[in-house]
Amino acid sequence: MPQKTLAETLAARETVYVHCGHPACCKSTKLDVQTLIDRLGPDHGSMHDDLVRIFACSHCKAAGRDRRPVFFTFIPDYEGQQGERNRDWKPTFDRTKPA
Template identity: 80%
Template sequence: MTKTLADTLAARETVYVNCGHAMCCKSTKLDIQALINRLGSGHGSMHWDLVGLFGCSDCKAAGRDRRPVFFTCIPHYEGQQRERNRDWKPTFDSTK
């Protein structure tokens, strides 16, 4: 099953696109809702689904050669922790 932009939005993940040029390394947070509005909610959200859509405007303006971009996905840790600990109950050993 392919992960979609709708899945990424629902999971509240943060995604950054990063320039792969060593002279630049610019990083920009993606607006997932804006991508959904442009590409549709069913569009894939994995690297190969998005890599061709992005290029670095700073490198282009500086006349540097185009390098592939890469992505950083940061999970919504607070939500994962809340779900993981939902049924957790502390136990205390009174024999110590």
């Protein structure tokens, strides 16, 4: 059982990038998590070990370079988390008293 699934990644509204590990390339692409779910299924793992065998750099392949491992970056939905944290926030200072 994977630690985290693609469905959980989509529900958390995380942004996922895949990066080429070849030093002459270093291309980066934003992944569409919904498309991954359509192809692999919602229960497919979204951790590095679950995805690394699926991706290869097309730029390196076209240039005839050797295949290097790819790396992933998962960026949380900071705006959504901040909004949830501040939803019930009210100021705690009293504006009626002079400074």
